[in-house]
Amino acid sequence: MTIKSENKLHELLRINDELNHIKDIDSLLDTILYETRRLTNADAGSIFLLEEDRLNFSYVQNDTLKKENPHNNKEIYSNFSISIDEQSIAGYVALKGKSLAIDNVHELSGRDVPYSFNCSFDEIAGYRTTSMLTIPLITTRGAVIGVMQIINAMNEKGEVIPFSDSDESYSTFFAANATSAIEKGKMTREMILRMIKMAELRDPKETGAHVNRVGAYSIEIFQRWAHIHRWKFDQIKKYKDILRIAAMLHDVGKVAISDTILKKPARLDEQEFKIMKTHAYQGAKLFKGNVSDLDDLCYEIAYSHHEKWNGQGYPRKLRGEAIPLAGRIVALADVYDALISARVYKDAWREEDVLALLKEEAGHHFDPELVSIFLEIYDVIKAIRKKYPDQHQ
Numbered sequence: 001m002t003i004k005s006e007n008k009l010h011e012l013l014r015i016n017d018e019l020n021h022i023k024d025i026d027s028l029l030d031t032i033l034y035e036t037r038r039l040t041n042a043d044a045g046s047i048f049l050l051e052e053d054r055l056n057f058s059y060v061q062n063d064t065l066k067k068e069n070p071h072n073n074k075e076i077y078s079n080f081s082i083s084i085d086e087q088s089i090a091g092y093v094a095l096k097g098k099s100l101a102i103d104n105v106h107e108l109s110g111r112d113v114p115y116s117f118n119c120s121f122d123e124i125a126g127y128r129t130t131s132m133l134t135i136p137l138i139t140t141r142g143a144v145i146g147v148m149q150i151i152n153a154m155n156e157k158g159e160v161i162p163f164s165d166s167d168e169s170y171s172t173f174f175a176a177n178a179t180s181a182i183e184k185g186k187m188t189r190e191m192i193l194r195m196i197k198m199a200e201l202r203d204p205k206e207t208g209a210h211v212n213r214v215g216a217y218s219i220e221i222f223q224r225w226a227h228i229h230r231w232k233f234d235q236i237k238k239y240k241d242i243l244r245i246a247a248m249l250h251d252v253g254k255v256a257i258s259d260t261i262l263k264k265p266a267r268l269d270e271q272e273f274k275i276m277k278t279h280a281y282q283g284a285k286l287f288k289g290n291v292s293d294l295d296d297l298c299y300e301i302a303y304s305h306h307e308k309w310n311g312q313g314y315p316r317k318l319r320g321e322a323i324p325l326a327g328r329i330v331a332l333a334d335v336y337d338a339l340i341s342a343r344v345y346k347d348a349w350r351e352e353d354v355l356a357l358l359k360e361e362a363g364h365h366f367d368p369e370l371v372s373i374f375l376e377i378y379d380v381i382k383a384i385r386k387k388y389p390d391q392h393q
């Protein structure tokens, strides 16, 4: 993934333009890490974002671990944070607001530095960090919003080498642009969550975590599906960017449903359920005739997430592949999450019962290929549940 140095400036301009077109915060972090690693030929890296005075582990990439286990994305969903102080490398960099290159993190003891390397991440992941470049993410107003950590620069022979001065200056330059994109992406995510909370005001505790999970399950299912169907890397990246947001918005049509029905702590009667079912079209209407790919996908998902593979769903009774892929994906993600969680009208199901239902409904309610993909990536699904737990539990 090396880039020749004479092309680097040109590349920086291209990437900067690309960043301005990405909407989803996770897609952004993914692209930022990928491109920084490409500029510096680094094997791994992670991004920490500042939240409530702590650095939250927010994204990770690792080529070596990816090679060993290509379909396991679950590290992305790890939940941990570090405090901003001089004891950790990331904390130190956030505090000082200056980048720091370390040739070998195992040779820090005895040096006159306040920080030390925390090897517990390596131990958990089965990886060996050696060289490390840590860059603060600083806004134009001078506020630190996070830290990017790039790990193990490689030479042509695949040996780990220290990061160079030019690696450091390119990355710092790039990080400045990345920071403003991250700020925008965070705002978009917050606005979407606020929109959803308004749409589903009656159940504010459920909706935030539920839609975060459905969005995350959906992109993971899609990614595996797209891989099997040989979509191109750039196509996959573009689709994932809008899929997460559109999947999160699958139920915005519930805004049109009255509280008495939506909040009813019991089974709906036939008439009530008939009204409830209109949420699919009500949601679709919000995005109809709009011009962006994101609007189109929101429309598609809102409209088709209650269709069934066997043609017995609603509102259009579409069957099989006539149901848009995104609708088939969200149907599975949504039902899994509805069953595994408690709702106003039902208790949470036991996990084994949920999985039994998914298998039973493969080829009936659900696209059977998607069910097998779902089971194949189930470790990742569980990691997502852990990352976004229901708040009232």
Ligand code: C2E
Pocket: 261, 262, 263, 264, 265, 266, 267, 268, 276, 306, 334, 335, 336, 338, 339, 343, 344, 345, 346
């Ligand atoms: P939701 O809570 O997000 O549920 C999404 C889908 O998960 C449901 O679509 C259904 O396919 C599945 N699901 C949820 N709970 C169960 C369950 O206990 N058993 C089974 N077999 N499947 C379940 P569906 O049925 O079209 O419902 C759409 C939405 O209508 C639900 O979204 C929920 O907001 C509402 N709803 C459905 N049934 C009831 C009910 O009995 N009482 C209340 N208050 N709301 C309901």
Ligand code: SIN
Pocket: 026, 057, 058, 059, 076, 077, 216
């Ligand atoms: C994040 O912390 O937002 C990254 C993990 C994810 O993809 O949800």
Ligand code: SIN
Pocket: 200, 203, 206, 207, 210, 251, 254, 343, 344
């Ligand atoms: C709810 O309104 O019950 C939670 C949101 C959802 O089901 O999608």
Ligand code: FE
Pocket: 250, 251, 279, 305, 306
């Ligand atoms: Fe729905």
Ligand code: FE
Pocket: 250, 251, 334, 338
């Ligand atoms: Fe839902």
